[in-house]
Amino acid sequence: MDEISRHCLDDSQPETVHIEVHLPGRVDPARLRTAFHRALARHPRILMRQAPVRWWHRHYTWQLTAAPDVDPVDFPPPGPEALARARRRALGACPPLDASPPVRLEVIEEAGGGTVLLLTVHHTALDGPACLRVLATAAALYGGADSAPGPSPVRVAGPGTERPQADDRPTAGRRFSRPARIAAASGRTPHGGRSEHNAPPGHGTLPEHDARPGHGTLPEHNAPPGHGTRPEHNAPPGHRTPPGNGMLLTDLPIPARPPRAPGQAAPYTVNDQLLVATWLMIARWNRLHAPTGPHGTLSPSTSPITITMPVDDRPRGVDMPIGNGTRLLTVGFGAEERRDAGPLTADPPDPDAVARLLRRTATRTRALKAAPPGRQLGVPATLLTAPVLPVMLRGAVTRALRTAAAPWTSTTLLSNIGRIPYPLDFGDAGRPTAVWFSAPARMPRGLTVTTASVAGRIQVALRWSPALLDDAAGARLGDLFRSSLAATAWNPPRNGGAAR
Numbered sequence: 001m002d003e004i005s006r007h008c009l010d011d012s013q014p015e016t017v018h019i020e021v022h023l024p025g026r027v028d029p030a031r032l033r034t035a036f037h038r039a040l041a042r043h044p045r046i047l048m049r050q051a052p053v054r055w056w057h058r059h060y061t062w063q064l065t066a067a068p069d070v071d072p073v074d075f076p077p078p079g080p081e082a083l084a085r086a087r088r089r090a091l092g093a094c095p096p097l098d099a100s101p102p103v104r105l106e107v108i109e110e111a112g113g114g115t116v117l118l119l120t121v122h123h124t125a126l127d128g129p130a131c132l133r134v135l136a137t138a139a140a141l142y143g144g145a146d147s148a149p150g151p152s153p154v155r156v157a158g159p160g161t162e163r164p165q166a167d168d169r170p171t172a173g174r175r176f177s178r179p180a181r182i183a184a185a186s187g188r189t190p191h192g193g194r195s196e197h198n199a200p201p202g203h204g205t206l207p208e209h210d211a212r213p214g215h216g217t218l219p220e221h222n223a224p225p226g227h228g229t230r231p232e233h234n235a236p237p238g239h240r241t242p243p244g245n246g247m248l249l250t251d252l253p254i255p256a257r258p259p260r261a262p263g264q265a266a267p268y269t270v271n272d273q274l275l276v277a278t279w280l281m282i283a284r285w286n287r288l289h290a291p292t293g294p295h296g297t298l299s300p301s302t303s304p305i306t307i308t309m310p311v312d313d314r315p316r317g318v319d320m321p322i323g324n325g326t327r328l329l330t331v332g333f334g335a336e337e338r339r340d341a342g343p344l345t346a347d348p349p350d351p352d353a354v355a356r357l358l359r360r361t362a363t364r365t366r367a368l369k370a371a372p373p374g375r376q377l378g379v380p381a382t383l384l385t386a387p388v389l390p391v392m393l394r395g396a397v398t399r400a401l402r403t404a405a406a407p408w409t410s411t412t413l414l415s416n417i418g419r420i421p422y423p424l425d426f427g428d429a430g431r432p433t434a435v436w437f438s439a440p441a442r443m444p445r446g447l448t449v450t451t452a453s454v455a456g457r458i459q460v461a462l463r464w465s466p467a468l469l470d471d472a473a474g475a476r477l478g479d480l481f482r483s484s485l486a487a488t489a490w491n492p493p494r495n496g497g498a499a500r
Contacts, residue, residue, distance in 0.1 A: 003060060004402075005123065005124040006050075006060055006097075006124050007395040007398040007399060008395075008399055008402055009124065010442075012243045013243070013245075013440070013442045013443065014091070014092060014093060014094045014243060014245075014440065015094060015122060015123040015124050015440050016091060016092075016093075016094050016120050016121065016122065016123060016440055017120075017121040017123050017126070017127060017128045017131070017438070017439060017440070018087070018090040018091060018118070018119070018120060018121075018247075018436075018437065018438040018461075018463075019117075019118070019119040019121065019128055019135070019435070019436070019437050020087075020116060020118050020119075020249070020434075020435070020436040020437075021116065021117040021118075021119075021135070021424065021432050021434075021435050022114060022115075022116055022432060022433050022434045022435070023114055023115045023116070023117065023426055023429045023430050023432060023433070024113075024114050024429070024430040024431075024433055025114065025428055025429040025430045026109065026113065026114075026115055026428075026429060027115050027117075027142070027426060027429045029075055029107070031142055032107065032142055032426075033071075033073045034141075035138045035142035036072070036073050036105060036138045037068065037073075038138070038141050039134050039135070039137040039138035039141060040068060040072075040101060040134065041067075042137055043134050043137065043318075043322050045064065045321075045322040045323060046101045046102075046103065046131075046134055047064055047065045047066070047067070047068060047100045047101050048062050048063065048064055048065070048100055048101065048125060049062070049063055049065060049069060049097065049099055049100040050062055050063075050097040050098050051063050053391060055390055055391070055392035055393075056390045056392075057390065058387035058388070058389075058391060059387040059391055063100075064100075065100040068100055069099040069100045070099050070100075072095070072101055072104050072105050074104070074105070074106050075106075075107050076106055076107075076108060078108070078109040078111075080111070082108050082109075083108050083110070083116055086106045086108055086116075086118045087118070087247065088244065089104075089106070089120065090106075090118055090119075090120040091244045091245045091246075091438075091463070092244030093120075093243075093244075094120070094122045095120060095121070095122050096122075097122060097124065097125065102121070102122035102124075102125040102126060103119060103120065103121050103122070103126065103131060103134075104119065104120040105117060105118070105119050106118045106119075106120075114433075115429055117135070119131055123324070123439075123440055125323070125324075126322065126323060127310075127312075127323070127324045127325065127326055128417065128437045128439070128450075129314070129316075129320075129325070129326070129417065130321070130322045130324075130325065132417075132420070132422070133316065133318075133320045133322070133422075134322070135424065136149075136423075136424060137318065139422070139423070139424045139425055139426050140425075143425045143426045143427030144427060145423055145425035145427075146423070147422055147423070148317065148422075149316035149317060149421035149422055150419075150421050150422075150423075177304055178303055178407045178408060179303060179304060179306040179408065179409065179411045180282070180286065180303035180304060180306075180411050181303075181411065181444065182282055182285065182286065182411065182412065182446060182447050182468060183285060183286045183288075183290070184289075184467075184468050184469070185289075185468070185469045185470055185472075185473035186473075244466070245438075245440065245441045245463050245464060245465060245466070246463070246465075246466055246470070246471055247461060247463045247464075247474075248461070248462045248463075248474050248475060248477075248478045249436050249459070249460070250459075250460050250462075250478055250482065251434060251458070251459055251460070252457065252458045252460055252485060253456075253457060253458070254270060254453065254456060254458055255270070255273050255486065255489035255490070256489045256490045256491075257269075257270070257490050258490045267358075267362060268358045268359065268361065268362035269362070269365075270416075270418075270453075270458075271309075271365065271416050271418070272358060272361045272365055273358065273485065273488040273489075274449075274451055274458075274485070275307055275309065275331055275361050275365070275414060276354065276361050276484075276488050277481060277484040277485035277487070277488055278307055278412065278414045278449050278481070278484075279305055279307065279333055279337070279357070279361075280344060280345075280349055280480075280484035280487060281477065281481045281484045282305055283305060283341065283344060283345050284345045284347070284349075284480050284484065285476075285477055285480055287341075287345045302338060304332060304333055304334050304337070304338075305333050305337070305411045306330055306331065306333065306410040307330070307331045307410060307411060307412055307413070307414050308328050308329070308330050308331075308410040308412070308414070309328070309329050309330070309331055309365075309368075309413075309415075310326035310327070310328055310329075310415050311326060311327050311328075311329055311369065312325060312326045313325075313327070316421050316422075327373055329368045330410050331361070331364055331365060331368065332364070333361075336357075336360055337357065340353045340356065340357065344357065347483075348483065348487055349484070349487045351487070351491070354487050354488060358488060406444045407444070409444050409445055410445065411445065412445055412447050412448060412449065413439060413445060413448045413449070414450075414451075415437070415439050415448065415449070415450045415451070416450075416451045416452075417437055417450070417451065417452040417453075418452065418453060419452075419453040419454075420432070420435055420452055420453065420454055432454060433454070433455070434454055434457075435452050435459055436452065436459045436461045437451075437452055437461060438463040439463065440463070441464050441465050442465065443465050443467055443468065446464055446465040446467065446469070447462065447463070447464045447465070447477075448462075448464075449461070449462055449463075450463070458485075460478075460481065462474060462477060462478055462481065
């Protein structure tokens with residue numbers, strides 16, 4: 001249980017993880033409900049709730065229950081807007097912490113004969129990989145197939161897998177520099193989480209995507225004007241931003257990487273390419289939305305872009321610990337990127353500059369992963385969670401410190417789930433054609449990028465705070481990510497020339 005998150009809960013910025021699984025066929029409602037309840041019993045730590053708390057208590061108390069307090073499985077009425085409404089609920093309403101389990105499963109029947117399983121997870125209690133493990137057990141109980149995870153990719157050790165020496169490590173900018181912030185869309189005033197252009201509660205978020213019959217992927221966002229987007233409403237100055245997040249789902253090819261000889265390590269990973277694509281997206285967006293200087297020239301920020309990256313070292317079998325089990329690493333970008341800013345933010349980005357950035361990013365991520373894990377969130381979090389003062393007083397101190405530390409929060413978060421390790425075979429309903437995850441996008445970051453891989457494609461979810469972006473800006477940001485990821489693809493040499 002994430003006690004820091006529990007102290008800082010805010011109804012206007014729900015801490016939900018959204019998981020969306022698209023199946024080609026129909027599920028049997030009674031069988032699915034039974035299978036999911038049996039899966040909860042096989043992973044009993046998901047059956048938790050928060051006990052009543054008084055201001056003088058020294059800590060929050062969490063209770064395990066023998067059975068769910070409420071039925072987490074729901075079958076909303078089908079219809080053309082059923083999936084859009086379920087997504088709005090996933091991004092705007094957390095499952096309660098005082099009722100077991102803190103997860104909600106909505107089953108949406110699509111017009112083309114498919115089914116969408118939409119899970120909403122309270123991130124204070126659980127993370128996405130833990131909930132996916134429970135869903136894999138439910139799939140095995142429903143369809144009869146094994147839920148054991150597939151083999152992990154082979155990681156070949158080679159030069160560069162050791163932690164680099166200090167003089168070989170790429171610099172990451174001044175140590176105490178404030179990270180860059182993502183430029184707000186026109187009309188957005190992200191300070192304090194307020195905006196003067198807001199939609200009313202319930203007008204949430206999403207470009208809707210419909211599965212194409214017989215296809216294993218979903219179309220990229222290409223909705224006609226006004227379809228599935230939040231209408232703009234003018235509100236009086238100071239009117240609070242509506243609860244929830246905006247979101248864009250898209251499906252992209254995995255960018256090519258250079259071939260490697262047997263026994264040799266890859267120069268960089270798909271995760272490194274996703275990090276570079278995220279950096280390029282933000283740098284290009286901020287360059288396009290840079291403030292105007294005194295002589296009408298653009299004044300781009302010189303603050304370094306930093307990206308938080310969750311790393312999950314837990315086993316994926318039935319014994320996987322259920323809860324919040326990832327550790328957070330921050331990948332810094334600094335002086336080298338500032339020197340290459342012009343070629344990197346060009347349209348399209350310069351291939352040689354991107355190749356240099358990929359190599360530097362690979363070195364940085366290897367160093368971070370090779371370093372021994374320390375205290376999650378550092379010594380301050382250890383002190384704030386120590387049961388010395390009453391929980392309500394510690395909560396007030398935690399919220400004040402979080403606000404004070406906001407300028408040093410990383411620019412964004414990239415959560416790469418990677419290849420879905422489970423078959424998720426639901427028998428007659430089939431195996432997933434697409435799986436999306438999305439992480440909460442609290443201010444001051446205001447934007448998260450979450451990726452997963454299914455059937456050789458990358459499912460990308462961009463999720464943003466409406467205090468920072470509207471749906472039109474989110475769609476433009478998605479276009480930038482698409483072209484930025486394509487820019488990281490390896491190109492074979494032509495006519496005997498050098499490859500990038």
